Amino acid sequence: MATRKPMAGGFLWMIAILAGAIWGVMAGNPMKGILIGTFAGAAMAAAIWLLDRSRR
Numbered sequence: 001m002a003t004r005k006p007m008a009g010g011f012l013w014m015i016a017i018l019a020g021a022i023w024g025v026m027a028g029n030p031m032k033g034i035l036i037g038t039f040a041g042a043a044m045a046a047a048i049w050l051l052d053r054s055r056r
Helices: 010-027 030-054
Strands: none
Touching (some): 010 030
16 A cells, blocks of 8 residues: 655745745835735645645
8 A cells, every 4th residue: 555645835834924024024014924924825735735635
């Protein structure tokens, strides 16, 4: 029986939050950047989860 290696989206989520925070600091509104990064990262992680789920 072949074992399946699942994909992980947590790394992209973390990178999106950090990138959003950096963008937010440069734009003068760090909280807005963190929120945008969080939602963008969640969307990417969910997309990876859905793709991985369909690979079964």
